[in-house]
Amino acid sequence: MADSSKGRVGIKDVAATAGVSPTTVSHALSGKGRLSDATRERIATIAAELGYRPNASARNLVSGKTGLLGIVVSASEESPFGLGDFDYFIQLLSAATGAAVERGRALVVEGIRTRPDAFGEVDVDGAIVVDPVSDDPLLDSLDAAGVPVVTTGRRDGPPGYGRPECWVDNDHRAATTGVLDHLRTRGAATIGLVTTVPVTSYTRDAIAGYREWCEQEGQAPKIAFAKGPINEGAGFRAAEELLASDDPPDAIYATLDQLALGALLAARARGIEIPSRLMVAGCTDSQASAWADPPLTAVTLNPEEIGRSAVASLIDLIEGDGSVPEPAIVPTGILERESTSRISSGVS
C-alpha cells in the first residue's frame, strides 16, 4: 500500500525507506552518478514496492520540456479538410497515442485546426504533422518557433529554415505501380487515375508512379482530378469524367478510398458492372471500402505503423543530440476484394 498519510509516494519517501538521500534515489533510478550496483538495485526494488512514480511536472520543470507531443492534420486555404479519410486518421492516431503513452508522454490532438498558432496556449515539445500540404502556414510557424517536427508524408518545397527534415512515409510510388500491375494482371486493358490536386506528397508520388507505369506500358495517361471537398461526391464526378470519355478505361485506381467509393457510384449510375466491365481499387483501406458494393480492393498503408514510427522519430528528435532520425518507410500491401476480381469471378 502506498503511504496514504501524505497522498502520493515521492522521491523522499523512497529515500527515507531506503535510508539514503533523494539525490541517491534519483541517481539510482536514472543510471547517472556514481553508485554501487548493490545500492542501485536495492533502491530500484524499494521504489517499485512503494509504487513510486516521479512527478512529471517537477521533472519537466527541470528539463524545460512539457512532455507533450502534438499531432495535427495538415490543411490550408486550398484544401481545408485534410482529415480526408477518417478511418486512416483514427488508426494512425490510436497507434500514435499508444506509442506516446508507453514512453510516458501525452499526445495532444488538434483534430481540425481553426487557427494558425497550432496548439494555442499549450506548449508541445514537438509535433507530428500528418500529410503536409504545400502551403500550410502551420509548418512555417512551427519551424519559426523552433518546434521539432516529424511529418507523415513528405513536405513540399525547399527545407524550411535550413533545418533537416524528418519524416515517415509509405513508398507511394511503388504502391501505385504495384496496384496498377495488380489490375493489369486481373485483365485491365486501360487504367484511369482518380486523384486530387497534388498538394500532398502521396498524391504527387501516385501521379508520378502512374505516369511512369503508363510510359512503360505504352498507355496514354487518363487522369481525372477530384475538385472541392474530398468525399464520395467528388470521386463520383471525377470518375464520371473518365467514364464519359470517348475511350473510357476499364479499370480505375483512386488515391483515396472516398474517391474510389464515388467511382463505384458513378459506375452504377451508368449501369457499368463491376468488376466485369470496370475494376476499381482505392488507396487506404476503410470500413466503408470493406462494406462497399461490391467490396473494394484497397492499398493498405499501415497507418498504425506510421503513427508508431512517427512518435518514435519525434521522441528521438527531441531527446537526441541534434542528429536527425533517418526517414522511415512503412511497407504497403494490397487487400484484394471483389471490385478487382475480374479474372477469377468475372467474365469467365
Add this chain to the structure above:
Amino acid sequence: MADSSKGRVGIKDVAATAGVSPTTVSHALSGKGRLSDATRERIATIAAELGYRPNASARNLVSGKTGLLGIVVSASEESPFGLGDFDYFIQLLSAATGAAVERGRALVVEGIRTRPDAFGEVDVDGAIVVDPVSDDPLLDSLDAAGVPVVTTGRRDGPPGYGRPECWVDNDHRAATTGVLDHLRTRGAATIGLVTTVPVTSYTRDAIAGYREWCEQEGQAPKIAFAKGPINEGAGFRAAEELLASDDPPDAIYATLDQLALGALLAARARGIEIPSRLMVAGCTDSQASAWADPPLTAVTLNPEEIGRSAVASLIDLIEGDGSVPEPAIVPTGILERESTSRISSGVS
C-alpha cells in the same frame, strides 16, 4: 521582441521591466493579493507586450495538477469496439480538444484502449469517458484512483464509490420518439428497430423510447439486435431478420448509422425499394450516411457540443469546490434525406 538573450520570457522578466517583484506580477495576473488597480493594469499590459506565458510545469508543480485531461471511448469484453462511429467520435474529439486548448489544457486521447490502467504512466487531472458500457472496468479503476470523471452518456448501475456522477447526454428517448413520429408522418405503417445489445445508455433510452411509442401507437414492437462487431454487416443481418418476418415493417430506425447503412444494403439485396417500400433512418449523422444510396435520414446528436460541454463540466469538476456540475442535455435534430421522403417523392 521577446528577451532573446535568455530564451523565454519568464515572470522575472516581466517583474524586472515593470520594476516590481515576481510576487506582484503573479498577484496582478491572477487577480489575487492586494494590489492597486493601476499596478494590476500596468503589469498586465507589460506582460502582454512581452508576450509572457507562464511556465505550465512550474504552475502545475505548485498546484499538484498536470493540466492534462484524458478522453477514452468506453469498451469491455462484451463490446470491444466502442468507437463505433468514427465520424461521431472525430467530431466530438475535435471539439473537445479545441475547448480544452482554449482553457490552457491538453487533451490526451486513448483511442482504442488496450490495457485497463487507462492512461499508463501519464497522470490526468480528470477523464472523459465516451459512451460508458455497463461492465467497463475502466470506470471502476478511475473511481478507485480518485480521478474526476465526466461521461458522455450515462453510466449503468449504482453510482460507484458513492460519488455523485457527472454526465453530458442527449435526450435519446425524446430523439427516438421524434424520429418515429417523423417516419409516421412520412407514411410509415409499421416501424422496426435495429439496435445493439443495451450496454450503453443511448441504446437503453432508444429501446425504452421505442417501446413507449409503440404502446402509444398500438404497434407491436419489432426489435432486431445486431450481434458481433458493430458495422454494416451486423446491421445487414439484423435488418434481414426484420424484413424476413411474416409481417415486415415498412420503416426501420437504426440506433447507429452503420447499422442503418447495413439496413439499406439488406433492402437492396431483397429488391425492396427505398423509400417507397421501406424507409430507413439512422442515429448519428456521418459522411457515409450523407453519401449513401439513397442518402440516409439521420438523427444529429451534435457531437461537437457534447465534446465542448464535457470538457467544460470536467474542468468545473476539477477546479470546483467539490460541488458537482449539473448534467447537461444536448439538443438533437433530424436531418431529413431521401431515405425517408416517401410522401414527397415516393409513391405519388
Add this chain to the structure above:
DNA sequence: ACTTCTAACAAAAACGATTTTGCACGTCAA
C-alpha cells in the same frame, strides 16, 4: 606519514511559478 585519488554518497542550488508571511507607511479613532 603525507599527499592524492577514487568510490560512494549527501548537501545545496537550481527550475519557474504560487502562496504565505513580513514590513513599511498612512489614516483614523480614542
Add this chain to the structure above:
DNA sequence: TTGACGTGCAAAATCGTTTTTGTTAGAAGT
C-alpha cells in the same frame, strides 16, 4: 500621540525533481 488597522508591495517558503558541487573514508602512491 499612540495604538489599531488597512493598504501596497516584497521577501521567503514551497512544490518534487534533477544537476552540480561537496564531503568523507579508504586505498594507493612516494
